[in-house]
Amino acid sequence: MTARGTGPAPDAGRLREIARECFGIEEFREGQLEAVAAAAGGRDVLAVMPTGHGKSAIYQVPGVALPGTAVVVSPLIALQHDQVEALGEHLGPGRAVAVNSRVGARQERAAWAAYDDGTADFLFLAPEQLAREETVERLAARPPCLFVVDEAHCISSWGHDFRPDYLVLGETVERLGHPPVLALTATASPHTRAEITERLGLRDPLVLVHSFDRPNIELRVVRHHEAADKRRAVLDEVARAGGPGLLYVATRKETEQYAAALAERGLRAEAYHAGRRQSDREAVHARFHDGALDVVVATTAFGMGIDKPDVRFVVHADVPDSLDSYYQEIGRAGRDGAPALAVLHYRSEDLGLQQYFAGGAPAEEDVAAVFRAVRRHGPVRVRGLGERTGLGRRAVARALHLLEHSGGVLTRREGATAAPGTTPAKAVAAALAEAESQHAIDKSRIEMMRGYAETDGCRRDWLLNYFGEETSGWCGNCDNCREEGSAAEAAERAAATPHGWEIGTPVTHREWGPGQVMGAEPDRITVLFDAVGYKELSLRLVEEHEGLLVRDGA
Structure with a gap:
């Protein structure tokens, strides 16, 4: 067990020493030391790494190295308790504590005492705890040395596990004076990464994205009628x-x-x-x-x-x-x-259920009620909006998110305020238009799921391209690539695919605005647009209609 660090940012040698002596880590894995050093040096970090790659070490090592206490926000209460126990074994009793709905009053008092007097290196919180004003005030009285957001994709409505409780985290970070923020997730598409960065207010973050490939998993689709x-x-x-x-x-x-x-x-x-x-x-x-x-x-x-x-x-x-x-x-x-x-196991008819669940815009009166409350009482926080509108937390969070994204509401450290010169009618109309845009994006993601199920090419290629990762076009470990002659077909397809449309290439569409290329075939490209999500475009039409799709900088 090593004493808590003090003084200037710890160097790489000190971080390796803590990793070895406190956690038994002899060698950092790819990307770990870079992320650890950035967080310990005060820089925001977004790390997208698969489970088992050592995401926990990225916050645990700087959490010990830095003076103060690291706050770790995690939605998984059972996992919080596992991590507290594991850290107790590594560092000693009381160096990690948790406050959540499963903790009794006596344990909660002890946890806060350990935070207040600085004996705890780590305080684990469920996100709903940060919707409570008293929790944020207590943290603000002694700001943490590090603010860790585990399962960070939960803050993104683009992500697969969106949780409205996460929407308060960006505001919380600012109220705490913006300590270094470390956002961790095992999976995040480019759009999700951008949304995590925006909603947490990350400043010039170090973004580390480990390969999404899991080559040992064989991919198959079985179609049914x-x-x-x-x-x-x-x-x-x-x-x-x-x-x-x-x-x-x-x-x-x-x-x-x-x-x-x-x-x-x-x-x-x-x-x-x-x-x-x-x-x-x-x-x-x-x-x-x-x-x-x-x-x-x-x-x-x-x-x-x-x-x-x-x-x-x-x-x-x-x-x-x-x-x-x-x-x-x-x-x-x-x-x-x-x-x-x-x-x-796939039936194309089943996609209709997902189209239904993709949902639509919130009630216009809910959005209007939230905007009126913000304009009348701002700066106001999410909890106060619930009290003033009579709406549930999820409805308030959704309406506030749309108003923020469409520019009708500004979020500052003190809370939400109405944007100067914005009328209720204009704010609500813009928010509902934003909701329609998000609905279009959701539908495009369902179509990408359809594409994966129905492609006759490499399924791993389709899956990894979706996350912005270049591939060879043939993996050898999916049902399509196990077909005789598939490798030769993939090579021919790659040779016939025109250059200049590599993954990540920024483009602008005449109608849909900016986007980036996410995949290319001999006759078409897939583009992820900020406003409408994923779209497949015929290269023939792009060539025939000058200005329809322009490569930025070309």
Whole structure:
């Protein structure tokens, strides 16, 4: 155990010493030291790294090295307690504490005492704690040395696990005097990364994006026409695979139905969904982790915080809402590096359900009520807006987010204020237009999911391009690439693809505005536009209509 650091920013030698002596880390992995040094030096950091790559070390090492206490915001209460216990073993009792809804009054008082007197290196908080004024005031009285946001994609409405509680974090950072912010996530598309940066107010952040490729996971899609045929195929697939594995389904009712059917086939299967009691969910989680279950049949409620290295398969009985969600869910397989399998059972008709869930604009009167409250009472915080409008926290957060993004509301350290010269009618109209833009983006992500399921090319190529990563176009470990002659076809396709449309190339469309290239084929390109999301464009039409799509700087 090493004493807490003091004085100037610690150098690389000191950071390596802390990593070795406190956490048993002999060598930093790729990108770790760069992120650790930046955070310890006072710079904001956004690190996108797969689970198992050592994201925790990125905040733990500077958290020990810097004088003061690091605040770690995490939505996973069970994982918070695991991390507190692990840090206690590494650093000694009391050096890490947590405040959340599961902590009793006595423990909470002890945790705050440890924060106030500086004996704690780490204070773990659930995001909803920061919606409480007394929590923020207590932190502001002794600002943290580091503000860590775990599962940072939860702040993005573009992300697959958006949580309105995260929307207060940017405001909290400013009220605390903007300590160095460290945002961590295992998966984030370019648009999600941009939104994390904006909403947390990151200043000139170091952005580290590790490769999204998981080459040990075989990717397959099985197409179906009839729902009954799909159900039988899913049961057969999971029964053959055995376990341990995960089966994702669309509804709570289906988790129970599939779990019962698998149990009849002799598998140790359990259902997991948000409607079950907390104690039941925790029991399923523990039994799966300990090897007492072969299969967990789950909705998306089961996922974050899973740290089981030997999951051999992830099967989806229903198409997810986006490739963000799909990547996160299949990424729970094969974390030990051994071969694993990800299978999507797909009916194109199922996409209609996702189109429905993509939703639309909030009620116009809700947006108007929030804007009027901001204009009348600003600067005002989210909690105060709820009290003044009578709306729930989620409705307030959604309306405020749209008003901010469309320029009708400004967020400062003191709270939200109306933009000068903005009328209620203008603010509401702009916010609803922003909502329509976000709806278009959501629909485009569903279409990218369709593209993954229906492509006759390399599925890994499609998936990684979505996250802005260049690929060779042939992986050898998906169903399409296992077809005879696929490697030669991929080489021919790559040779026929015109140059100048590399991934990341900035472009501007006559109607849709700025975007960046996310993939290229011989006859078309895929572009991610800020305003409307993903669009496929014919290169022939681009060439025939001068000015339709312009490469920036060309």
